[in-house]
Amino acid sequence: MSSERSVHKVIVGVDAVSPADAPLNVALDLAKRFGAELEIVHGVTPPHHLWPDLEPHDVEEARKAVQTKVEGTLAGARLEFTLEPHHLVVEAAKHPAELVLKRVTDPARDLVVLGRHRRKGIVDFGGTLRAVLSSATCPVWVQSGPVRIVRRILVPMDLSDESYAALRHACAWARELDARVHVVHCFQKPELFAGHGYPVVGPTYVVDQLSEDAHKEFQKEMDGFDWQGVDHTTEFVEDDPVSCILSHQDTMDLVMMGSHGRTGFSAALLGNVAFTVLRDAYIPVVVLRHPEREWVL
Numbered sequence: 616m617s618s619e620r621s622v623h624k625v626i627v628g629v630d631a632v633s634p635a636d637a638p639l640n641v642a643l644d645l646a647k648r649f650g651a652e653l654e655i656v657h658g659v660t661p662p663h664h665l666w667p668d669l670e671p672h673d674v675e676e677a678r679k680a681v682q683t684k685v686e687g688t689l690a691g692a693r694l695e696f697t698l699e700p701h702h703l704v705v706e707a708a709k710h711p712a713e714l715v716l717k718r719v720t721d722p723a724r725d726l727v728v729l730g731r732h733r734r735k736g737i738v739d740f741g742g743t744l745r746a747v748l749s750s751a752t753c754p755v756w757v758q759s760g761p762v763r764i765v766r767r768i769l770v771p772m773d774l775s776d777e778s779y780a781a782l783r784h785a786c787a788w789a790r791e792l793d794a795r796v797h798v799v800h801c802f803q804k805p806e807l808f809a810g811h812g813y814p815v816v817g818p819t820y821v822v823d824q825l826s827e828d829a830h831k832e833f834q835k836e837m838d839g840f841d842w843q844g845v846d847h848t849t850e851f852v853e854d855d856p857v858s859c860i861l862s863h864q865d866t867m868d869l870v871m872m873g874s875h876g877r878t879g880f881s882a883a884l885l886g887n888v889a890f891t892v893l894r895d896a897y898i899p900v901v902v903l904r905h906p907e908r909e910w911v912l
Contacts, residue, residue, distance in 0.1 A: 621787035622649040623724040628656050628715045628743055629681060636688050638730040638758045641899070643689075643696055645726065645756075649791055654718055656704045657681045658711030658743075669707045678705040712746030722752040726901075731759050731893070748893075751904055754784060754871075760897040769867040770798045771860050771888070774836055777873025781903050785871045786843045795846040797867065800833045801859035802826055802851065826853060857891045864898050871901040 627642035639655070646653035659677040661669055682703060689696055708714040719725045729744050748755055768785045772778045785796050804822050830851045837849045852859050860870060874889040893900050 620650055621724065621784070621791055622651045622726050623721055624652040624654060624718075625649070625726050625728060626654045626656055626715060626718045627728040628658075628711060628747070629684065630657060630711070630743075636691070637760075637762050638728050639685065639688050640762050641756065641758050642728040644762070645728070647696075651726075653702055654704050655681070655685055655702055656711075656715050656718055658708035658714035659705060660708060660710060674705060674707055678703065681705055710746060711743045712750070715743070715747055716750055719751070719753050725753045726756060727751060727753060728756040728758065731757050748902060748904065754901050754903050756899060756901045757893055758899050760899075763868050763898070765792050765868045765899075766794050767867045767869070768794050768796050769860070769863050769870045770796060771856065771870070771872050772798045772800045772833070772837075773856075774800075774833065775873065777903065779873075781871050781873040781901075782840070784901075784903060786845045786847075788871075789845045790843060794868075795848070796842075797848050797850065797863070798837065799850045799852060799859060799863065800829070801856040802829050802853050803855055804853065856888045857895075860888070860892050861895060864896065867898060869899050869901065870896060872903070874902050874904045 622645065625642050625646045627638055629639060642653060642655070645651065657677060659669060659674050682698070685698060685703070689698065704714070704718060706714055715727060715729075719727065727747060729747060731744060744757065748757075765788075768789055770778070770782045770785045772782060782796070782798065788794065789796050805825060833851055834849070854862075860872075864870075870892060872889055872892065874887070889902055893902065
């Protein structure tokens with residue numbers, strides 16, 4: 616077994632106004648458990664688009680505000696962590712997401728942690744989270760709900776390259792977090808015909824055969840997968856993928872999933888599985904975006 620740490624740096628984005636205790640606490644805990652470097656990042660943006668430049672004292676004032684916030688979180692949580700100057704990265708930026716993404720030096724072993732703002736509309740995630748998710752080439756941890764110890768990692772599997780990447784990450788993390796992995800394949804019954812403008816499921820025997828074939832393929836792939844010695848279970852479910860994933864939240868501590876990445880306006884309006892899970896989940900979700908595809912939120 617390799618001694619190489621699966622996470623080298625944890626980058627957590629914070630602001631000085633809205634609550635960020637949960638993401639910060641998670642980042643501190645993950646940095647400790649992975650033996651990783653920690654960076655607490657805050658991008659100072661101009662107060663108005665007509666005010667393009669910031670003075671040095673503006674950045675310094677922002678640094679003091681962020682430091683006070685972080686120290687308050689540390690004191691409230693009674694965490695054993697000594698805040699050093701190099702842990703805080705406070706710089707001027709056109710957008711906070713730009714600074715967060717700039718701090719990623721190793722996409723394979725860096726992790727970004729962000730909080731999820733309450734959505735204001737059907738596709739709203741908050742500006743920074745939305746911008747980071749659409750461009751990040753490293754895993755992005757989106758903290759929803761209270762902090763919990765990660766003992767059970769759920770990996771939705773559709774046998775795509777993206778889902779295999781998520782499964783490999785989950786196994787690497789599970790070794791270091793002393794966690795177990797549960798893989799679920801959600802088989803959605805195909806709509807084979809359409810009548811009067813409405814989708815109609817095809818003959819039962821056809822759908823049953825498709826389900827049986829998908830189950831066999833999934834089991835074969837899982838039997839041949841290198842689990843790296845990690846305790847794991849697998850499950851095949853006939854259900855809508857989003858409903859299936861969200862229904863597992865009460866028995867899981869973290870969802871790790873790949874995003875296929877879609878382009879076009881329809882993706883922005885309708886979203887995809889990763890988008891909807893992120894929007895509705897009340898446990899943390901880690902998303903691995905395919906680096907060669909755009910993800911329009």
